[in-house]
Amino acid sequence: MFFKMISLLSLQVLFLNTACFSANTNFISDEEQRVNNLNAVLMCPVCPGESIDQSQNEIAMNMRTIVKDFVEDGRSEDEIKDYFVKRYGPVILLEPAGSGISxxxxxxxxxxxxxxxxxxxxxxxxxxxxxxxxxxxxxxxxxxxxxxxxxxxxxxxxxxxxxxx
Missing domain, CATH: 4.10.270 (Myosin, subunit A)
Structure with a gap:
């Protein structure tokens, strides 16, 4: 009886350790999270209804690179969005602006x-x-x-x- 309890306890500890050590510890940095968020709210100008995060078009890939560079340069999300709005118009944003006719x-x-x-x-x-x-x-x-x-x-x-x- 004692031997069964010890063996069950050791198996539980083994499985618990396996679960703890196999957990994903890859954390996304704040910069990567900002890049992902911006890529999700900017629309691909060529692909209807797709964000640049979803699109595999060359223009979308270039836009993702620009977003990453701007985030690394320390620009704010609003500055990056404004850059793309000036270049492509307000339709580039997947979410309409909360002002004006939008x-x-x-x-x-x-x-x-x-x-x-x-x-x-x-x-x-x-x-x-x-x-x-x-x-x-x-x-x-x-x-x-x-x-x-x-x-x-x-x-x-x-x-x-x-x-x-």
């Missing part, structure tokens, strides 16, 4: 979702009311089939009299 690209989707939600809530409430009215009518025997023609005529005559007054 602000609508940030505002319209949440506002549209809000309106859609309100419309769905109103529609569901209207459907529930109809079901409740129908259920009440059926409970009191007031379905359309249960009303005779004479009762309908009396009802409409009362409505006509009230509307003429």
């Amino acid at each position: 602000l609508y690209a940030w505002i319209i989707p949440p506002v549209g979702l809000g309106f859609a939600f309100i419309i769905v809530v109103i529609a569901v409430n209207m459907m529930r009311r109809r079901q409740n009215v129908t259920a009440l009518d059926n409970a009191y025997g007031l379905s359309e089939e249960s009303i005779t023609e004479d009762e309908k005529e009396r009802y409409f005559s009362v409505i006509d009299r009230i509307s003429k007054e």
